[in-house]
Amino acid sequence: MMKTISQQIIARYTARTPKSQAMLERARRVLPGGNTRTGVHYAPYPAFMVQGSGAYLTDLDGNRYLDFLNNFTSLIHGHAHPALQDAAQKQLANGTAFASPMVGQVELAEMICERVPSVEQVRFCNSGTEATMLAVRAARAFTGRSGILKMHGGYHGSHDLAAATADPEADRGIPNGLRQNIFFAPFNDLNAVENILAEHAHAIAGILVEPVPNAGGVPIPREGYLQGLRALANQFNVLLIFDEVITLRLSEGGYQKIANVMPDLTAMGKIIGGGFAVGAFGGNRDIMLQFDPARQDRILHSGTFNGHSVTMAAGIASLQNLPQAEIDRINALGDKLAAGFDDAFQEAGIVGQTTQVGSLVQVHWRGGEIYNMGDIAEGFRNAGDLPYLLHLAMLNRGIYSAARGEYNISTVVTESEVNRAITSFNESLHELKPYAAENYPALIL
Ligand SMILES: Cc1ncc(COP(=O)(O)O)c(C=O)c1O
The missing domain is CATH 3.90.1150.10 (Aspartate Aminotransferase, domain 1)
Structure with a gap:
């Protein structure tokens, strides 16, 4: 039975x-x-x-x-929210993609910078995967180091560094050599982070963490955990990168506003695209200015669909409807x-x-x-x-x-x-x- x-x-x-x-x-x-x-x-x-x-x-x-x-x-x-649909349809009627900067990108960037406390400048891409990948690249370029410290079970998308786990057997198709640049700590364990930084900070560009890991099962950060990560990042001179691809929805300024912790870089996605494919990363102006295309030493970041006009239009409507x-x-x-x-x-x-x-x-x-x-x-x-x-x-x-x-x-x-x-x-x-x-x-x- x-x-x-x-x-x-x-x-x-x-x-x-x-x-x-x-x-x-x-x-x-x-x-x-x-x-x-x-x-x-x-x-x-x-x-x-x-x-x-x-x-x-x-x-x-x-x-x-x-x-x-x-x-x-x-x-x-x-x-099919009417306001988002209307915004996307109006843009559709005017064409979808131009090989030029677009006004919608400026408007959505202004909204994000206004809402998210640590984000002074932002760049758009097409997914949360790209957002974490490029935030990591920004951190590596800024510090001149390659290592990334991330949390066991954290999900940051499907690029190699994001998808790599501590178990090489499980990571089919991900180059093993990549692992020498990844350090793992359990979520909610400041001691583990401190120990890794004490030994390896000279090789580490930043700490990549989702403030509340969603795919990681929504463990709630212990009191003082995120503040502790900020303090350790300062102490060991590495960057703090928040993956707010999901947690941005939790307040107008994401979880960082709730926790009152300012990361150096933030990866975003999901709700800022109004239903369309989107990603964005942003943060401290000095770090983000590395992407200024007029700079001789600029970080290359191109993409046929970056800041797509329909996505920007729907994204603006999404945030306008999310006080x-x-x-x-x-x-x-x-x-x-x-x-x-x-x-x-x-x-x-x-x-x-x-x-x-x-x-x-x-x-x-x-x-x-x-x-x-x-x-x-x-x-x-x-x-x-x-x-x-x-x-x-x-x-x-x-x-x-x-x-x-x-x-x-x-x-x-x-x-x-x-x-x-x-x-x-x-x-x-x-x-x-x-x-x-x-x-x-x-x-x-
Ligand atoms: C925290 C987090 N980061 C990054 C990503 C990757 O975003 P995307 O699926 O848009 O590539 C996700 C996707 O669910 C996510 O939950």
């Missing part, structure tokens, strides 16, 4: 999504595994989404989902969603909890404190296939999230949608309880 619960959940999913399953078969012929973005794959196969409107997604089979993933946080205003009051509202909805999920775990009698900062919520499968990736991975290991089944059980109830238990909230969501997600979470945990009791008794309270 216990096995049938998992089979029932999977069977219900496949019965709802036959057209997606057929499309995946077709996709497999021309896309490896039918996929062109690792993070959107989940078992048994992902649903193909064909339409987004406000807080809702519709898949190929016509199922509707309340979207709590929002293209992994980039769609802070949900789908602090609106951010406060969705952050409070994040509080509500996280508290609702925590209560649901309690009520179902299953070990689990959320970590949450503002509109970012992450589900965990363990009790106790959660400070870094080690804590998080342990919970997931012990939960076996429960996270996967919970994800499918939520999809079956029309709630869309990341398979790894990541939720985020857009501005088109209200209390009523949050309540629906909590109810579905409750129902899903109850559905799973007998299966959990049979297969993971240690997770039963």
Whole structure:
């Protein structure tokens, strides 16, 4: 009987999504595994989404989902927001790309510099991946050193330095020689950072850190951690680079404004593109002026689509519609969603909890404190296939999230949608309880 619960959940999913399953078969012929973005794959196969409107997604089979993933946080205003659409369409009518500087770039740069305390100048690129890659290049050029200190489990995009982990076996295709320039510390561990800097600061350009690692499972920075990183960077004369590709959404000035810590460089993306492909990096004027193309010793940074006119237009509309009051509202909805999920775990009698900062919520499968990736991975290991089944059980109830238990909230969501997600979470945990009791008794309270 216990096995049938998992089979029932999977069977219900496949019965709802036959057209997606057929499309995946077709996709497999021309896309490896039918996929062109690792993070959107989940078992048994992902649903193909064909339409987004406000807080809702519709898949190929016509199922509707309340979207709590929002293209992994980039769609802070949900789908097809009229103001963003209007801005993009007006620009489309005037042509898309010119091999010249464009006014929209100046306007969006002004908005970002005004909002983000440490950013005096900014450059645009096409993804968060490029943003962290170029912020690192800026730091290396400025310091004349090659080393980068980053945190275990941190995600900074898909270029080699960002994707490299401490495990060479896992890093297929990434040159091993690169590793001599990468130093790893656990998140939330200032001693580890201090020890590395004490020994290697002469070879290190900067510390690259996401203030709250989102893909890293939303461990909350300990009191004084980010300030401590700033102090250590000063003490050892290395740069502090914040990856705010996701955390920029947490206040008008990103998490740096909340923590009151000024990094030297900041990587940005997602919400500043109004739904289009975007990245940006910026910071201290002296560092950024290295990119002044009139300088003989300028850092080369070209790109056919840098500062794309449609992206700039939609990005401006995105930030215009994102005053602090609106951010406060969705952050409070994040509080509500996280508290609702925590209560649901309690009520179902299953070990689990959320970590949450503002509109970012992450589900965990363990009790106790959660400070870094080690804590998080342990919970997931012990939960076996429960996270996967919970994800499918939520999809079956029309709630869309990341398979790894990541939720985020857009501005088109209200209390009523949050309540629906909590109810579905409750129902899903109850559905799973007998299966959990049979297969993971240690997770039963
Ligand atoms: C913190 C962080 N940095 C960088 C990136 C890479 O951004 P992109 O996917 O736009 O390349 C991501 C993407 O999710 C991210 O979460």
